[in-house]
Amino acid sequence: MLPGSLKLCVFVACLSPLLWLVYAAVQGDLGPDPAEVIIAVSGEWTLRLLGLTLLMSPLRQWLGRPWPIRIRRMLGLFTFFYACLHLLTFAHFFLGWSPAILWEELIERPYITVGFVGWLLMLPLAITSTRGWQRRLGRSWRRLHQLVYPAAVLGCIHLLWQVRSDATEAVVYCAIFALLLGWRARAFLPTQKV
Amino acid sequence: FTPASPGANGFHTSEDQTPFSDASQYCNFYEFGTGKSDPADYAHEMRTEPWTIEIAGEVARPGKLNLEDVLAKFPLEERIYRLRCVEAWSMVIPWLGFPLAALLQHVEPTSKAKYVAFETLHRPKEMRGTRSFGSTIDWPYREGLRLDEAMNPLTLMAVGMYGKTLPNQNGAPIRLVVPWKYGFKSIKSVVRIRLTEEQPPTSWQAQNPREYGFYSNVNPEVDHPRWSQKHERRLPSSIFSPNRIPTAKFNGYGEQVAQLYQGMDLAKYY
Numbered sequence: 071m072l073p074g075s076l077k078l079c080v081f082v083a084c085l086s087p088l089l090w091l092v093y094a095a096v097q098g099d100l101g102p103d104p105a106e107v108i109i110a111v112s113g114e115w116t117l118r119l120l121g122l123t124l125l126m127s128p129l130r131q132w133l134g135r136p137w138p139i140r141i142r143r144m145l146g147l148f149t150f151f152y153a154c155l156h157l158l159t160f161a162h163f164f165l166g167w168s169p170a171i172l173w174e175e176l177i178e179r180p181y182i183t184v185g186f187v188g189w190l191l192m193l194p195l196a197i198t199s200t201r202g203w204q205r206r207l208g209r210s211w212r213r214l215h216q217l218v219y220p221a222a223v224l225g226c227i228h229l230l231w232q233v234r235s236d237a238t239e240a241v242v243y244c245a246i247f248a249l250l251l252g253w254r255a256r257a258f259l260p261t262q263k264v
Numbered sequence: 265f266t267p268a269s270p271g272a273n274g275f276h277t278s279e280d281q282t283p284f285s286d287a288s289q290y291c292n293f294y295e296f297g298t299g300k301s302d303p304a305d306y307a308h309e310m311r312t313e314p315w316t317i318e319i320a321g322e323v324a325r326p327g328k329l330n331l332e333d334v335l336a337k338f339p340l341e342e343r344i345y346r347l348r349c350v351e352a353w354s355m356v357i358p359w360l361g362f363p364l365a366a367l368l369q370h371v372e373p374t375s376k377a378k379y380v381a382f383e384t385l386h387r388p389k390e391m392r393g394t395r396s397f398g399s400t401i402d403w404p405y406r407e408g409l410r411l412d413e414a415m416n417p418l419t420l421m422a423v424g425m426y427g428k429t430l431p432n433q434n435g436a437p438i439r440l441v442v443p444w445k446y447g448f449k450s451i452k453s454v455v456r457i458r459l460t461e462e463q464p465p466t467s468w469q470a471q472n473p474r475e476y477g478f479y480s481n482v483n484p485e486v487d488h489p490r491w492s493q494k495h496e497r498r499l500p501s502s503i504f505s506p507n508r509i510p511t512a513k514f515n516g517y518g519e520q521v522a523q524l525y526q527g528m529d530l531a532k533y534y
Binding site: 163164171175234 | 352
C-alpha cells in the first residue's frame, strides 16, 4: 500500500469513534446521561490508541518495514486527542468548569489524580511531536518521549482503580500493556549467551 | 390508585419528571449486566409470574405471600419521588405502591425486631449478569434498613411507575423505594423479607465496606471515594445543558427523616 493512502486510512479509522459520538449526539442516541457514554468512549479509545502507538516499534522490528513508525506519530496524537476529550467531558459534566472542584477531585480521588498526571505527561509529547522539535531536541527527544511508558502505567492504574464489581476488562487492558512494556524491558535484561 | 397530591409530607415533588423512556432504559440492575442498557435489553428473560414474597424472622406471622394477595390487601397510591444514584445522577419518578409499614404491621414484628433484611430473586438461568465469571458480587443481592427507617411513611413498596406496571428492568414485580438513600438501597424484584435483631449484611457493603455503608443516606457532606456527592446530574442531561444541580442532604427529605438520625455521626455511619 502507498504510504499516503495508508495514512489516510489510519486517520479515518482513528477519527471514527469521534464521528460515531457526533452522529449519536445529533441523532439523540446518547441516552439520558451523555456524560457517561462520552467519558467511557473517550477513555477506552485513549487506552486503545495508546496501546496501538506502543505496538508500532515492535511491529517494525518483526516486519522489518518502516511503515509502522510512519503512522506512529498520528496514533500518538489521536491518543492525546481522545485523552483531551475525556478530560473536557469531565470538566463539563462533572466539574461544571470549576477549578476549585477540580482541585478537590485531584486531592481526594487518587484515580483522578493519576489520570490527570497521565494526561500531563502526554502534553509535552504532543507538543514536541513535530519534525522541527525532533530536530531541535536531538537526542533528548527520544528520552523525553519515553514519558509515554509512565503515562501508560498511570492509564492502567486509572482504569483498575475504577473497577466496581467486575475487573475483567481492566485486567485485559493491563495484560496487553504489560506485554507491550515488557517487550521493551527485555533490553534491560542481561543478554544470554548460548 | 390514588393520584399523588401535593402536601407537606414529601410524598409528591412538583419538579420536572424524568421521561418514562429514560427511567426505563437507563438502569442499574447488575443481575442483568453492568451496562446501563443491559437491564432494558435482558430483564425480559426474568419470569415474574408466579411471584411470592417470603416473610421470616422476628415476626408473629411469618409465611409466604402471593403477589396477588399483597396487591389485594394494600391499596396503591402514587408517590412522586426524587431518586439519587450514588453515581451522582438523579431522576424524578412517579411510583405506584403502598407503604412498607403497612406490610410490616400486617406480619406483626416482635419486640426483638430491629432491622429488616431484603433479598432479590436469584435465578442465574434468567439473569445473565449473575453468570458473569468476573463479577465479585455475592448473589443474591441483599439490602437492609433499620426498622424505624422501614416504618417511615416515605418508605414504599412499589409495583408500578408512571401509572403502569413496573417494567422488569425497574424491579418488577415488586421493589423497595427509599427516596432519601442512594438508589442501590432501593432493592429490586424482592422475594424475601426477614426481620432481624442484628444489622443484616448488604451486598455493596460486603463487596467494598470502605465505599458503601449500611445507611447510605444521600449526603453531600460525606464524600464517596469514587464520586463527589456534592452535585448530581438530573436526567435527562444533555451536552448543551448538563443539568448539574447541587445535591441536598437526605435527598431533600430531611424534614421527614432527619429525626431518625439524631445524635448519630453520619460521617461514621455513612
